Amino acid sequence: MSGDKILNVDRLAMRFGGIVAVQDLSFSATRKQITALIGPNGAGKTTVFNCITGFYKPSGGAIRLTHDDGRTIALERLNDFRIAKQAKVARTFQNIRLFPGMTALENLMVAQHNALMRASGFTLLGLVGAPVYREAEKRAIDLATDWLKRVNLLDRADDAAGNFAYGDQRRLEIARAMCTEPALLCLDEPAAGLNARESAALSELLLSIRDELGTSILLIEHDMSVVMEISDHIVVMDHGVKIAEGTPREVRDDPKVIAAYLGADEEEAAAVMEGGS
Amino acid sequence: MKAKPGVPSILKTAFVNALIALVLFSLMVGIRTEAGASGQLTYWTRFGELASLVAAVFGGSIVIELLRQWIGPSGAEKLVPPAVKSGMSFIGRYVAPALLIFTLLVPVIFYNQRYILDLAILVLTYVMLGWGLNVVVGLAGLLDLGYVAFYAVGAYSYALLATNFGWSFWVCLPLAGILAAFWGVLLGFPVLRLRGDYLAIVTLAFGEIIRLVIINWQELTGGPNGVSGIPRPSFFGIPLDNSDDGLAAWLHIEYSTTHRIVFLFYLILALALLTNWATIRLRRLPIGRAWEALREDEVACRALGINTTTTKLTAFATGAMFGGFAGAFFATRQGFISPESFTFQESALVLAIVVLGGMGSQLGVALAALTMIGGFELFRSLETYRMLVFGMAMVLIMIWRPRGLIGHRAPTVYLTKAQAISSDLVKEGHG
Numbered sequence: 265m266s267g268d269k270i271l272n273v274d275r276l277a278m279r280f281g282g283i284v285a286v287q288d289l290s291f292s293a294t295r296k297q298i299t300a301l302i303g304p305n306g307a308g309k310t311t312v313f314n315c316i317t318g319f320y321k322p323s324g325g326a327i328r329l330t331h332d333d334g335r336t337i338a339l340e341r342l343n344d345f346r347i348a349k350q351a352k353v354a355r356t357f358q359n360i361r362l363f364p365g366m367t368a369l370e371n372l373m374v375a376q377h378n379a380l381m382r383a384s385g386f387t388l389l390g391l392v393g394a395p396v397y398r399e400a401e402k403r404a405i406d407l408a409t410d411w412l413k414r415v416n417l418l419d420r421a422d423d424a425a426g427n428f429a430y431g432d433q434r435r436l437e438i439a440r441a442m443c444t445e446p447a448l449l450c451l452d453e454p455a456a457g458l459n460a461r462e463s464a465a466l467s468e469l470l471l472s473i474r475d476e477l478g479t480s481i482l483l484i485e486h487d488m489s490v491v492m493e494i495s496d497h498i499v500v501m502d503h504g505v506k507i508a509e510g511t512p513r514e515v516r517d518d519p520k521v522i523a524a525y526l527g528a529d530e531e532e533a534a535a536v537m538e539g540g541s
Numbered sequence: 542m543k544a545k546p547g548v549p550s551i552l553k554t555a556f557v558n559a560l561i562a563l564v565l566f567s568l569m570v571g572i573r574t575e576a577g578a579s580g581q582l583t584y585w586t587r588f589g590e591l592a593s594l595v596a597a598v599f600g601g602s603i604v605i606e607l608l609r610q611w612i613g614p615s616g617a618e619k620l621v622p623p624a625v626k627s628g629m630s631f632i633g634r635y636v637a638p639a640l641l642i643f644t645l646l647v648p649v650i651f652y653n654q655r656y657i658l659d660l661a662i663l664v665l666t667y668v669m670l671g672w673g674l675n676v677v678v679g680l681a682g683l684l685d686l687g688y689v690a691f692y693a694v695g696a697y698s699y700a701l702l703a704t705n706f707g708w709s710f711w712v713c714l715p716l717a718g719i720l721a722a723f724w725g726v727l728l729g730f731p732v733l734r735l736r737g738d739y740l741a742i743v744t745l746a747f748g749e750i751i752r753l754v755i756i757n758w759q760e761l762t763g764g765p766n767g768v769s770g771i772p773r774p775s776f777f778g779i780p781l782d783n784s785d786d787g788l789a790a791w792l793h794i795e796y797s798t799t800h801r802i803v804f805l806f807y808l809i810l811a812l813a814l815l816t817n818w819a820t821i822r823l824r825r826l827p828i829g830r831a832w833e834a835l836r837e838d839e840v841a842c843r844a845l846g847i848n849t850t851t852t853k854l855t856a857f858a859t860g861a862m863f864g865g866f867a868g869a870f871f872a873t874r875q876g877f878i879s880p881e882s883f884t885f886q887e888s889a890l891v892l893a894i895v896v897l898g899g900m901g902s903q904l905g906v907a908l909a910a911l912t913m914i915g916g917f918e919l920f921r922s923l924e925t926y927r928m929l930v931f932g933m934a935m936v937l938i939m940i941w942r943p944r945g946l947i948g949h950r951a952p953t954v955y956l957t958k959a960q961a962i963s964s965d966l967v968k969e970g971h972g
């Protein structure tokens with residue numbers, strides 16, 4: 265079953281002292297597809313992301329990432345920056361984390377740090393201005409430009425990221441994550457705070473990432489119009505456990521899901537039932 | 542923009558400050574104790590002085606709060622019309638080259654004024670130290686209160702290698718830098734997982750530890766007596782003295798002690814410019830961008846696969862190396878060093894230069910070093926009041942420009958046009 269699966273989460277558990285944030289959670293994400301992780305506030309979605317991307321060390325369970333070439337990496341044993349560097353998992357944050365005092369272009373250049381570091385001979389070649397490094401830098405700028413174009417921010421390349429409007433910051437953060445050339449892209453509520461037009465543009469962007477680049481996406485999202493429209497597979501969490509999974513249609517009609525959202529917030533429940541239709 | 546505080550809030554601040562002053566001064570000033578004739582404790586009260594001090598604090602607080610509203614913090618930056626702004630950027634573009642040309646000509650203009658030459662060398666030493674610390678504090682955002690430790694390591698490295706083995710300055714200079722960088726890494730390893738205030742405290746302690754080791758390791762360092770007879774630098778092997786094979790004899794000119802001063806001046810200028818060149822260059826390389834990204838958001842750096850520990854260590858080591866170079870220069874210039882030259886006060890002074898200059902700005906740091914060291918000399922005639930006037934000047938400058946003289950940041954790469962980034966977007970780092 266793991267052949268076409270990029271990510272396998274097996275009986276993941278995460279406890280903070282007495283609080284059980286995630287319990288016995290198993291799911292998998294299919295390669296080159298969009299897998300959504302949804303659930304009411306406090307369900308433990310961000311905690312799952314933090315376990316996958318190495319910011320938390322899981323209290324139990326296994327997280328396996330299988331690359332295209334069949335190489336499998338145990339993410340729960342890698343820590344910190346190595347998950348992004350070696351396992352090629354990139355992420356964005358629920359509360360945007362750009363480098364506000366750096367320009368959009370610089371943000372995207374920092375994302376290519378590891379590749380550029382190698383090209384600059386760990387600074388020595390770069391310091392003497394070796395042509396090898398200049399070439400690499402030019403390619404990095406090209407990649408960044410390409411992404412600025414994709415997220416429609418090219419004309420603001422030289423502006424400080426901190427000056428950007430909220431929606432632009434969200435898109436820039438996605439572009440920055442993509443500049444690390446990830447195998448798996450994890451997005452924590454990318455549509456939060458966006459208006460309807462921006463949400464639609466976001467859906468389009470994510471679909472193009474999936475279809476044109478073949479990047480697998482794991483998505484946390486409350487905006488059901490986005491989730492229902494673009495997800496290939498949905499995992500629903502509540503109180504740290506998985507309560508349902510399936511295609512958007514299956515999940516939308518699942519009484520357990522409706523009950524979970526009703527318990528949490530009537531508006532959100534209504535949104536789930538209306539979403540995508 | 543925040544609303545300006547009204548009269549009640551100003552009075553409240555002043556009142557709180559006065560209360561704190563009352564508590565502090567009532568013991569320090571209000572009651573005076575002395576040992577009496579037969580050893581018993583005698584004391585008397587000085588409520589008059591106490592009252593005037595508290596009143597001064599009260600009045601001073603009001604004045605400072607009012608000044609804060611009138612002259613700063615210069616949100617004016619956003620209000621200046623574009624024409625003035627472009628004029629300022631014009632000045633900005635030409636200030637640095639003009640300053641450099643003037644500096645190059647200083648020994649020519651002031652050839653016979655030994656005092657000015659000495660002062661210029663001192664200023665340049667602090668410019669170099671400021672630029673070195675700027676890598677750590679300004680770029681990487683790591684608050685280092687023990688920078689003087691690396692200055693000391695550099696100075697003692699040269700002094701001991703030169704006096705014990707007779708190695709020349711030009712051999713010892715790189716070694717001093719390498720040793721200081723090595724100590725930087727050694728300190729960095731356990732310390733860099735700490736953040737903010739904790740990092741500041743531990744680096745402060747490290748600075749003191751190095752000084753105490755130097756004082757107590759008598760056999761090696763001569764303890765409090767220091768190391769004397771440190772060789773003067775040679776002009777690439779040709780000594781700068783009165784002998785037959787000295788530089789003066791070589792060039793068939795009359796010997797003068799000024800030759801050596803001028804040589805030292807250009808030596809520290811070259812070292813400082815090397816520091817500047819390397820920093821500007823490093824900023825545009827991936828490592829430098831990672832330093833700044835680290836200052837902006839460490840968590841985001843980790844999510845992008847940047848090894849934050851090694852990145853911090855390289856910043857620490859680079860800063861330490863420049864400190865080591867400056868230390869070697871200090872030793873060869875003085876000919877004598879002792880632990881007294883490497884107290885916390887030096888660290889604080891260099892840090893003040895970096896903060897006053899505007900963290901991260903090379904020109905700002907140079908201007909701040911000139912203001913601080915030059916200004917301090919300027920007030921020499923005021924004698925006892927020198928510190929007071931100097932302190933007040935510093936307070937005024939920090940009210941006027943809380944982000945330093947030059948607060949904006951220049952981008953390291955651009956597509957169409959490099960635009961200065963306003964200082965209120967740039968983070969100061971959190972450790």
Ligand SMILES: Nc1ncnc2c1ncn2[C@@H]1O[C@H](COP(=O)(O)OP(=O)(O)OP(=O)(O)O)[C@@H](O)[C@H]1O
Pocket residue numbers: 280283284285303304305306307308309310311312358
């Ligand atoms: N570092 C932490 N320490 C203690 N408790 C935590 C920590 N992180 C998360 N939690 C707890 O774990 C639970 C799940 O939080 P989490 O942030 O994962 O929810 P979420 O599904 O992302 O919610 P939201 O939709 O609001 O973002 C919450 O009860 C939270 O208080």
Ligand SMILES: [Mg+2]
Pocket residue numbers: 309310311358
């Ligand atoms: Mg969350």
